[in-house]
Amino acid sequence: MRHQTPFRRLSMSLSEPPSSGRSSAILPAPSRATTANRSAGALSGNSPVPAVRYEHIEVTPLTPSIGAVVTGKQLRSIDAATFEEIHAAWLRHLVLFFPDQALTPAEHLAFSERFGTPHVHPAAPYADDNPAIMVIHTDADSKRNNGGGWHTDVSADEQPPKATLVHLHQLPSQGGDTLFTNMYEVLATLSPALQAFLTRLNAEHVANYSGFYGDHAPQRASPKCIHPMVRTHPETGRNALYVNPGFTRRICELSDSESAALLKMLFEHATHPRFQCRYQWSRNALALWDNRCTWHQAVWDYYPETRSGLRVSIVGDRPTYRADAVGTDGKKAYQNGVKGVA
Numbered sequence: 001m002r003h004q005t006p007f008r009r010l011s012m013s014l015s016e017p018p019s020s021g022r023s024s025a026i027l028p029a030p031s032r033a034t035t036a037n038r039s040a041g042a043l044s045g046n047s048p049v050p051a052v053r054y055e056h057i058e059v060t061p062l063t064p065s066i067g068a069v070v071t072g073k074q075l076r077s078i079d080a081a082t083f084e085e086i087h088a089a090w091l092r093h094l095v096l097f098f099p100d101q102a103l104t105p106a107e108h109l110a111f112s113e114r115f116g117t118p119h120v121h122p123a124a125p126y127a128d129d130n131p132a133i134m135v136i137h138t139d140a141d142s143k144r145n146n147g148g149g150w151h152t153d154v155s156a157d158e159q160p161p162k163a164t165l166v167h168l169h170q171l172p173s174q175g176g177d178t179l180f181t182n183m184y185e186v187l188a189t190l191s192p193a194l195q196a197f198l199t200r201l202n203a204e205h206v207a208n209y210s211g212f213y214g215d216h217a218p219q220r221a222s223p224k225c226i227h228p229m230v231r232t233h234p235e236t237g238r239n240a241l242y243v244n245p246g247f248t249r250r251i252c253e254l255s256d257s258e259s260a261a262l263l264k265m266l267f268e269h270a271t272h273p274r275f276q277c278r279y280q281w282s283r284n285a286l287a288l289w290d291n292r293c294t295w296h297q298a299v300w301d302y303y304p305e306t307r308s309g310l311r312v313s314i315v316g317d318r319p320t321y322r323a324d325a326v327g328t329d330g331k332k333a334y335q336n337g338v339k340g341v342a
């Protein structure tokens with residue numbers, strides 16, 4: 001398979017930063033481990049996380065930056081070794097897609113719970129009398145499409161969901177794709193001076209679900225929270241930009257006009273296609289994404305057709321920036337990497 005460059009067994013610990021011991025927080029120089037792997041030709045795509053050899057699943061990357069399709073297993077019955085591989089692939093590719101998963105809502109929930117405690121959405125309708133099983137549904141009567149703009153899930157919560165698992169049961173005849181963005185790379189391709197500045201800033205995230213889900217009564221008040229703009233991923237030790245157009249309203253330490261200008265610039269930078277993948281769903285596919293280092297957006301291009309399924313999210317940590325983190329990934333700065341005219 002083109003993605004597999006076996007040089008290292010999965011027994012490596014991905015719960016530790018890939019290059020622990022590195023002290024400089026944010027300088028965009030490759031870590032020693034990364035450099036060694038690169039010269040050995042061991043990296044696939046842009047990930048600084050070492051390649052792994054999978055023995056229980058097949059993993060096919062969608063782009064060098066983000067996303068992989070995982071085949072070979074039914075998620076309703078996986079053993080601990082398979083789960084470990086899925087977890088490692090998730091940390092490496094940020095979003096995984098599992099086609100052809102025959103899952104009842106209870107099985108979807110049970111697989112999701114292997115990642116932690118289910119998160120209850122503040123306002124969305126739910127299935128099976130269980131507020132942890134959120135309904136995803138858009139049809140000809142919908143006023144809006146859930147997840148239709150770039151966002152990370154419920155980032156206005158004090159402990160936003162770390163993982164989201166969406167299983168789609170009904171699809172339109174065409175369209176209804178979901179796009180994902182790699183927010184590690186978005187940060188890493190900014191100039192070192194701007195990265196360093198961002199590590200000192202916090203931003204306010206505000207949700208307003210009032211009327212969003214029609215007549216459905218909310219589970220709780222719409223949340224509001226202040227989070228650091230650069231977030232250190234607690235499992236990979238890598239830094240990601242943690243602001244998004246869906247929920248981030250202003251940068252606390254700046255004036256209104258400075259805040260608006262910087263957020264506009266960051267949002268534009270983050271929407272470059274080089275950081276993205278786009279998934280074309282098939283019926284009964286399940287997507288698993290990491291909200292700590294990605295954005296996503298569901299495209300509503302299939303009106304008046306119906307698209308529906310279920311979602312379970314898993315509670316994450318309170319976002320923090322760690323000055324002793326692995327840092328960013330040594331990408332070329334934005335002006336060297338992605339600007340261009342044609």
Ligand SMILES: O=C(O)CCC(=O)C(=O)O
Nearest residue numbers: 136146147153178298311
């Ligand atoms: O329907 C989708 O593809 C994703 C919608 C969304 O943003 C979500 O469920 O978090």
Ligand SMILES: [Fe+2]
Nearest residue numbers: 147152153296
């Ligand atoms: Fe979402």
